[in-house]
Amino acid sequence: MTAVMEPTAGRTEPRTAAATEAREVIASLTNITKRYSNGVVALDNLSLDLRRGEIVAVLGPNGAGKSTAVKLLLGLSSPTAGTVRIFGADPRDPAARARTGAMLQVGRAPEMLRVREHIAMFRSYYPNPMPYADIVQAAGLEGIETRMFGQLSGGQKQRTFFALALAGNPDIIFLDEPTVGLDIEARRGLWAQIRGLAASGKTVLLTTHYLEEADALAHRIIVINGGRVVCQGTPAEVKSMGATSHNSTTTASTATVRTIRCQTSIAVETLRGLPGVIEANLVAGHATVVSDRPEAALREMLALDTTLTSLEVAAPALEDAFLALTANHS
């Protein structure tokens, strides 16, 4: 069960911004504004790029514009202003569609077709489809290929939709909330598949509400709120930005912010003077210190107080960063 226990196992690429920026841009939204006929502005001068071989997670509260951005990239909707490009072409161009796969939030697929018939139908649309056996294996559909879609469980239906997204052996794949309804083993299995796709040079755009998923998978996270990009970067960078965004007096933006918790007798003023400290609190001997130079701060704390106990050093949680980023700008 090691695959289940270690969410980051198998991720071999260094997930730094520099590693991905060097690659070519294969899809882009440029200065996109999308206004619906009822006046709602879903996207407001938003720009984002997708590069070859990267996994990009788009996060945002409900109504932020994530689904609208995905629909624009798939050519299911046209922008009020701005341009959308996939492989240098309009996303509605069949040549672009032939290299794109999508897993959308579909309520119901035809229930009286078998799983293998669904896959065969989608494979027929593409000029170079993935071999049938590979699709079945990648989506974990062995054993249920002859079952009617209507007889599948929720998780099996999700895996079938994933198979349809893979059917054309696409170069770019859009996954809209792909692991909803999957149990933990299936979710980790899907994560492994997504990492495999990126490792073979494909690009994955993923929208999700499971921040753990974005944290575990993405090379780059884009946080959208109110139709605008609020911040983007590697998961570590976004967590740091979130931890520091509520404190306007700091300019720290490195990826090394850590929260240090311990039982100590050091005075709170001393704690605030430690290297790189952004914030420090002391409640009944229990200290919480947020610092962007945690090793230096820790060395000093350990030197100052040899009776320090219950030490905990934690990276900022993506949940907290996300809430901080989206609260500030809503």
Added chain:
Amino acid sequence: MSTAALNLPAAPATGLARSLSIFATETRYEFIRALRTRTFSLSVIGFPVMFYCLFGLMMNRDATVNGHQVAKIMLGSYAVFGVVGAALFGIGVGVAADLSAGWLELKRASPMPPLAYLLAKCCTAIAFGVIIVSILSLLGITGGHVQLSLADYLRMLGLTIAGCVPFACMGLALGLVVPFNSAPGVTNLLYLPMSFLGGLWVPLSILPKAIQKIAPAMPTFHLGQLMLGIFDRTAANPRGYADPAHSVLSHWLGLASFTCIMLGIAAIAFNRREQNA
């Protein structure tokens, strides 16, 4: 990597051959799907068969109206009734269901040409129409003393195929305009009166004059008359069982203008959806 399973043959590379291959695959699966959906297939085939057996074979056996054999009149009328039902319920309710489920959005995001889906549904409706006409013909010949030549039967099939198109367009318009929840109800509210007023249930000649006057406004009337015009054509009576007061051309024009109106409605509804998308 397991490659034990036989890979499905790769699609042909050229444009036209690939398009045809996609159309064929799509049509095959739409037909299989419709056939397996028992609520659809049994009722679309069952109702015309049931009505014909009841009103044409059991109740009015050997009756005639204006010298025309009732069992044969009803064979033509219920064949049209069945084809129209297959088109409206297969395409109208089908498109509304697929649209509301978000399934059509997934297909649109794929390289499938949108026409493939529509043609597949149309061909499925035609296939059901052919099945209905064949069953009714068999019942009429064996149970109703109906004389039907092979040429007449083939003409009926040809008219089934051509006559499905106007109602397929109506189904498309319905599917794009009516929300999924009310689609079956609205379809029935249009289908049943339209069939009755077009003379598909009871021969028009025995209906009140007022109804006979408005019949030409019904596309079901035009298709029904074209179907009846196939039967018992002689040199002296080239219009067969149809009313000679209306020409064949007038019926085709009626169906053509109905088709244009329905396509117009469908286009407007589609554009409105696109703008709101």
